[in-house]
Structure formats: C-alpha cells, structure tokens
Amino acid sequence: MRQRILGRVRQALRDRPPVPHPGALDTAAPDAPPPVEHFADCFRAAGGEVHRFADADAARRWLRAFAARFDSVSHGTGVPRVLAVPAPEGPPREAALGVSVARAAAAQSGSLVLSSRDGRRTQLLPPVHVVLVDSGTVAGTLGEALAACRDDGGAALALHSGPSKSADIGQVMVTGVHGPGRVIAILLDDWPAP
Amino acid sequence: MQIHSREYPKRAREGGDVRASVTGATLSFDARRRAAFAGVAAEEWRVWAEGVKTHLLTHLDRYLEEAEARLEANGARVHWAGSQEDVHRILSAIIERRGARRAVKGKSMLSEELEVNELLEKRGVDVLETDLGEYILQLLEQPPSHIVGPAIHLSLDEIRRLYHETHGTELDATPDELAGVSRLILREAFLAADVGITGGNFLVAETGTVALIENEGNIRLTTSAPPVHVALVGIEKLLPRWSDLAVFLQLTARAATGQPVGNYVSMIHGPRTADDPDGPEEVHVVLVDNGRTDVLADPEAWEALRCVRCGACLNACPVYRQTGGHAYGAVYSGPIGSVLNPGLAGLHAAMPLPFASSLCGACEEACPVRIPIPELLLSWRRRAVEAGMDSRAKAGLLRAWTAVATRPGLYRAAGAMLHTLPEPVRRVPLPVVGGWREVRADPEPSPTSFRELWREGIE
Known part of the structure; x- marks a missing residue:
C-alpha cells in the first residue's frame, strides 16, 4: 500500500511545478514587551495565574503556604528537591495538586512547554496544576520556545496555555473540563542549581 | 465516506430550529477571529502559510517518506491506508492483538470520514467520544455539524433535557454541573481504556511529530493515559519543518476560535521512552489517502488540500449560518466541504453542494491558507453542468436569460x-425559483423602468 500511495502522489505531481519553501517566518512583534512580563499578561488573559519570585527561598515560602490547603500532591520527576511541596505524595489520579517543571515558555502565545519526561499524568489529572518556570527560559515567540525544546529527548511535548476549558454546552464557557481547572505558573528569576 | 447531499435544498429550508444557535455561535467565532488577527501581521502569515502548504503538496512524496522514517526512528509504527477498508483492517489488527475492549477518542473529522466508531462497535469495542461536544452528539447519535464546534447547533436547553433523560440531572442544571457529570464518566474511561484514538492537526516530517490542538484536555488524556495511541492522519496534514509548526499552531487557533494558540497542544514523537514515567507503550500513525491523491491530481481542486480544518469559512459563510452543518449531508460541511467533498467522494455523490453558496467571497477572505474557495466552487459547477448533473430546467432558463440580456x-x-x-400570469409557478418564491413576496414591477429613470436623470 505504501508504494501504491507514493506512486499515486508522484503520478499526481508529474506535471505540477515544484514550489520552494518560503523560509522561516519571524512572528516577533517589534513593540512586544520584555518576554517575562509579556508571558504573564498573555497567560493571565487566558485564565492562568502567575507569580514571580526572585529566588528559590521566596518561591518555597509561597509554595509552603499554598500547599497547606491540599491533602496530597503529585510531583513531576524534574521538580528540584528544594522546590518540592511539603504535602503527602499521592498518585496523580488521587492527588489534589500537581507540581511540574516547564521546559520553556512562550510569551507571545502565553504557553508553557512541558515535557513527557516530567510525567504526563501529573500535568493532567490533579484539579490544580502548579508549573515552575525558570524565567531565563521564557522566549518571546512560540517558535523560539519550540526551537529550544526540539531535542528534549522525551516521547512528547505539550503546550499548556491556561486552564482546561470548553464552550460546547450552549456556548457557555466552562473551566476544568478534563484537565486542571486552575493552572499557576511560578516564575523563578534565579533557578536553583541541581 | 458517505454523502447524503441530495436532500440539501429541502434540509436547508428546514434548518429553522438550529438557526438561532448556529448563527449566534458562528458570528461569535467570526468576531473573535477578526480580533485575533488584528493583533498580528495577518496577511504576511497567510501568504507564508499558503507558501509552506503549497511547497509541502508539491513535494508530498518526499515528505511522506521523511515523516515515516523519522516516526519509525522515534519508535512509532507507521501504517499506510489507501481507503476506509484499509483503515478498518489496520485498526482491527491492533484491537485484536491488544485484546482491546475499551477505546477513548479525541475529536477527529477524519475518523468521522472513515466511520471509525461504527467499526469499533462492530468489533465489540466500547468507544467513548471524549470531547464534550462529541460526547453529547454520541448520546444523541448525531454527526458533528461544525469542524471545530461539533455541537453548536444545540441550545443549552436541548443539552439540559438530554442530560436530564440520560444522566438524571435537574432540568435547570448549569453548564458547569453538566460538564462535571461528563468529567466523572470520562475520567474513568480515560483511565480504563485499552486504546486512545485521535486524528492529527499536523505531522511534522522533519521530526516525526504528530501535533494535536484542543481546549479541554481530552486529547492530552487520550494520548497519555491508555497503553496504545492510534493517530489517523490525512496525508495532506504534513508540515515540512519543526520551525513551521509554531506558526501553523497559532494561525490555526486564531482562525478557528480567535485564541493565540489552542489551550492544549500535544506534540507526540513516539511511544514512551526510558526517560518517561508514563505514556503509551505503542504509538501507531496511520497515513490516510482515501481520495486525497485524486484531489492532488486535480489541476484546480488540489488547492483545497491546504486546508487546516479551522472552520473559519463556515463561520464566515452567510449560507452556513442559516442552515448549520447537517443540511449538507456530509462530514465536511460549509464552503470547504462543498469543494472538498466532490474531490474526495466524486462530484456526482456531492451534488448539489457546489451550488450551496452565494459566491460572496467571505470564505476566501477568512481562510488562513488562502484557498480560493469561490473559484473552486465555480470549477465544480462548470463540471457539473458539462456532465449534465445540474438541473436542465435551470440551464435552459439561464440560456434564455443570457439570450435576452446580451441583446x-x-x-x-x-x-x-x-x-x-x-397579475395571474406573473404568479405562474416557475421551475428553479419556486423554492425561493415559497418564502418571499414577489416583487411588484416598478411603473417606470430603470432605463427610463436613467434617461430622465436619477436623483
């Protein structure tokens, strides 16, 4: 079947003049704000929450206070030990809170880039998702962010750009349909050394 | 693909009960699209995207081979399917080998085209649609009526009644409550499923990556939770390079729903690696022809293969807004459906869809890859007339009109x-325009003709 389909494609293209690739398109806006601020604006516009901290100590204080409300937490495999949330660890399908690490982020589209190496169930099953982001990995455009993650090595990458939502029921917006209803990006300007 | 378009004129006139929902939803989609493109160099993006897709299509054999090689290097299994029967054979083999009893599905127009649910049910597999709109339609045993919003023809009250009957919720339940009921059922289904089936918005040849756009997270779960993931991908869905993907993701989302990017994008290279704590152990990518090489060979219609299935032309179309998608009687409705269906299933089967347009041009203006839809509609109309498929009465009437108007x-x-x-002579029933006159008052002739007014000098 492979040869038949390829043969049919070649037959179809026999008299079709080939058209060259137009090259890469730069989507950067000349007047865009600095990437970290721009990311925060776009991520919030889609319903996400953003907190920015100077270093791991400040972030840890916030995480400790925030996590007090949750019975159980599921950590992604890439979460630095110093940023782990002090709550009982549970399997992703039972945990009330998921904590992941972003591989990168894109300001223009307000997207977090997540890797399957960090654990997909942790990114999807708990109703609240906290994503730790190294401010240095926030790119201006989605193209730059994806270029940086091309050789991630895992089976899959994903973009999460806000809480799960749907307008399929009578065109009324509902959040938290299948994925987390709350997603919180924690930006760290000084990422802890491993 | 089965097409039931013969009844189009009748069903289009009966579309009154869906008009309010469809018109409201499409106008809102269309307004959001315009707002989203106002913030970027929209024309530059569209011209570029047209160029990339045209390049892809004119080198499709090379990119199909590259995609296959990359996917296999990533550990995915690649299958080639010429027809619906091939797809059914491939899926049956996977189901049998895995002993699969339960399947979850992400929204996929290609799977509708290939009648995948019918096959799974025949093989004794419990299949659940997991997109909220598709889940509702599965309960109602209805096909999707829109490429992006499959259930936009249903009002909130209709969905409340359905959930009341099927799930016992209150008749005044909020959309949040209805979504909550669906979430509980579908969450269990994701975790219990033996196989997850999706389509594919894009397949990047350079990296062997299937990309899927959505808002709910159901596709993320369909491709992450079950041990097997099968992606059905039309051969025209390829993109040459990894760097092309970022722009196409944003272009498609802006055109479809006015979002900067889909809320969730899954980019799947292959099965779970040694570094991955979870994810499917098998990933199958089925490359589907099913009429696409026929369209590619067509010197005019091949341009429709650039389509990214954003639905922007449906939202922009004054005809679609009045009738909704079901009237078209085909999986692909609206302007793009009227040019794709004749190519995929044959012009005879798709009649009279190329005529279901006023040729106003709004579809072409909205299209993010600049498909000349009105031109393609005219091309199919010309062929229909030449093949004697169109109404002879209409052809005669138009010939008579031409004879008069050119002298x-x-x-x-x-x-x-x-x-x-x-008066009584003017009221004589006429062929072709009969349907039009049914719902409209005949115009009264003006006492003075336009020519006379012109001679006297129009104020």
Whole structure:
C-alpha cells in the first residue's frame, strides 16, 4: 500500500511545478514587551495565574503556604528537591495538586512547554496544576520556545496555555473540563542549581 | 465516506430550529477571529502559510517518506491506508492483538470520514467520544455539524433535557454541573481504556511529530493515559519543518476560535521512552489517502488540500449560518466541504453542494491558507453542468436569460412586456425559483423602468 500511495502522489505531481519553501517566518512583534512580563499578561488573559519570585527561598515560602490547603500532591520527576511541596505524595489520579517543571515558555502565545519526561499524568489529572518556570527560559515567540525544546529527548511535548476549558454546552464557557481547572505558573528569576 | 447531499435544498429550508444557535455561535467565532488577527501581521502569515502548504503538496512524496522514517526512528509504527477498508483492517489488527475492549477518542473529522466508531462497535469495542461536544452528539447519535464546534447547533436547553433523560440531572442544571457529570464518566474511561484514538492537526516530517490542538484536555488524556495511541492522519496534514509548526499552531487557533494558540497542544514523537514515567507503550500513525491523491491530481481542486480544518469559512459563510452543518449531508460541511467533498467522494455523490453558496467571497477572505474557495466552487459547477448533473430546467432558463440580456433591443422589449403582464400570469409557478418564491413576496414591477429613470436623470 505504501508504494501504491507514493506512486499515486508522484503520478499526481508529474506535471505540477515544484514550489520552494518560503523560509522561516519571524512572528516577533517589534513593540512586544520584555518576554517575562509579556508571558504573564498573555497567560493571565487566558485564565492562568502567575507569580514571580526572585529566588528559590521566596518561591518555597509561597509554595509552603499554598500547599497547606491540599491533602496530597503529585510531583513531576524534574521538580528540584528544594522546590518540592511539603504535602503527602499521592498518585496523580488521587492527588489534589500537581507540581511540574516547564521546559520553556512562550510569551507571545502565553504557553508553557512541558515535557513527557516530567510525567504526563501529573500535568493532567490533579484539579490544580502548579508549573515552575525558570524565567531565563521564557522566549518571546512560540517558535523560539519550540526551537529550544526540539531535542528534549522525551516521547512528547505539550503546550499548556491556561486552564482546561470548553464552550460546547450552549456556548457557555466552562473551566476544568478534563484537565486542571486552575493552572499557576511560578516564575523563578534565579533557578536553583541541581 | 458517505454523502447524503441530495436532500440539501429541502434540509436547508428546514434548518429553522438550529438557526438561532448556529448563527449566534458562528458570528461569535467570526468576531473573535477578526480580533485575533488584528493583533498580528495577518496577511504576511497567510501568504507564508499558503507558501509552506503549497511547497509541502508539491513535494508530498518526499515528505511522506521523511515523516515515516523519522516516526519509525522515534519508535512509532507507521501504517499506510489507501481507503476506509484499509483503515478498518489496520485498526482491527491492533484491537485484536491488544485484546482491546475499551477505546477513548479525541475529536477527529477524519475518523468521522472513515466511520471509525461504527467499526469499533462492530468489533465489540466500547468507544467513548471524549470531547464534550462529541460526547453529547454520541448520546444523541448525531454527526458533528461544525469542524471545530461539533455541537453548536444545540441550545443549552436541548443539552439540559438530554442530560436530564440520560444522566438524571435537574432540568435547570448549569453548564458547569453538566460538564462535571461528563468529567466523572470520562475520567474513568480515560483511565480504563485499552486504546486512545485521535486524528492529527499536523505531522511534522522533519521530526516525526504528530501535533494535536484542543481546549479541554481530552486529547492530552487520550494520548497519555491508555497503553496504545492510534493517530489517523490525512496525508495532506504534513508540515515540512519543526520551525513551521509554531506558526501553523497559532494561525490555526486564531482562525478557528480567535485564541493565540489552542489551550492544549500535544506534540507526540513516539511511544514512551526510558526517560518517561508514563505514556503509551505503542504509538501507531496511520497515513490516510482515501481520495486525497485524486484531489492532488486535480489541476484546480488540489488547492483545497491546504486546508487546516479551522472552520473559519463556515463561520464566515452567510449560507452556513442559516442552515448549520447537517443540511449538507456530509462530514465536511460549509464552503470547504462543498469543494472538498466532490474531490474526495466524486462530484456526482456531492451534488448539489457546489451550488450551496452565494459566491460572496467571505470564505476566501477568512481562510488562513488562502484557498480560493469561490473559484473552486465555480470549477465544480462548470463540471457539473458539462456532465449534465445540474438541473436542465435551470440551464435552459439561464440560456434564455443570457439570450435576452446580451441583446439590448430584445432586453428592452422583454422588460416592457414583463411590465404589462397581468397579475395571474406573473404568479405562474416557475421551475428553479419556486423554492425561493415559497418564502418571499414577489416583487411588484416598478411603473417606470430603470432605463427610463436613467434617461430622465436619477436623483
């Protein structure tokens, strides 16, 4: 079947003049704000929450206070030990809170880039998702962010750009349909050394 | 793909009960699309995207081979399917080998085209649609009526009644409550499923990556939770390079829903690696032809293969807004459906869809890859007339009109005559325009003709 389909494609293209690739398109806006601020604006516009901290100590204080409300937490495999949330660890399908690490982020589209190496169930099953982001990995455009993650090595990458939502029921917006209803990006300007 | 378009004129006129929902939803989609493109160099993006897709299509054999090689290097299994029967054979083999009893599905127009649910049910597999709109339609045993919003023809009250009957919720339940009921059922289904089936918005040849756009997270779960993931991908869905993907993701989302990017994008290279704590152990990518190489060979219609299935042309179309998608009687409705269906299933099967348009051009203006839809509609119309598929009465009437309108003297005389026709003669039922006159008052002839007004000088 492979040869038949390829043969049919070649037959179809026999008299079709080939058209060259137009090259890469730069989507950067000349007047865009600095990437970290721009990311925060776009991520919030889609319903996400953003907190920015100077270093791991400040972030840890916030995480400790925030996590007090949750019975159980599921950590992604890439979460630095110093940023782990002090709550009982549970399997992703039972945990009330998921904590992941972003591989990168894109300001223009307000997207977090997540890797399957960090654990997909942790990114999807708990109703609240906290994503730790190294401010240095926030790119201006989605193209730059994806270029940086091309050789991630895992089976899959994903973009999460806000809480799960749907307008399929009578065109009324509902959040938290299948994925987390709350997603919180924690930006760290000084990422802890491993 | 089965097409039931013959009844189009009748069903289009009966579309009154879906009009409010469809018009409201499409106008809102269309307004959000315009707002989203106002913030970027929209024309530059569209011209670029047209160029990339045209390059892809004119080198499709090379990119199909590259995609296959990359996917296999990533550990995915690649299958080639010429027809619906091939797809069914491939899926049956996977189901049998895995002993699969339960499947979850992400929204996929290609799977509708290939009648995948019917096959799974026949093989004794419990299949659940997991997109909220598709889940509702599965309960109602209805096909999707829109490429992006499959259930936009249903009002909140209709969905409340359905959930009341099927799930026992209150008749005044909020959309949040209805979504909550669905979440509980589908969450269990994701975790219990033996196989997850999706389509594919894009397949990047350079990296062997299937990309899927959505908002709910159901596709993320369909491709992450079950041990097997099968992606059905039309051969025209390829993109040459990894760097092309970022722009196409944003272009498609802006055109479809006015979002900067889909809320969730899954980019799947292959099965779970040694570094991955979870994810499917098998990933199958089925490359589907099913009529696409016929369209590629067509010197005009091949341009429709650039389509990214954003639905922007449906939202922009004044005809679609009135009728909704079901009237078209085909998986692909609206303007793009009217040019794709004749190519995929044959013009005869898709009649009279190329005529279901006023040729106003709004579809082409909205299209993010600049498909010349009105031109393609005209091309199919020309072929239909040449093949004698169109109404002979209409052809005769138009020939008569042409004969009169291209002869000034005759035109003048005919105009004057029309004027003096007695009332009962003017009310005689006419072919072709009969349906139009059913719901409209006949115009009263003006006492003075346009020519006379012109001579006297129009104020």
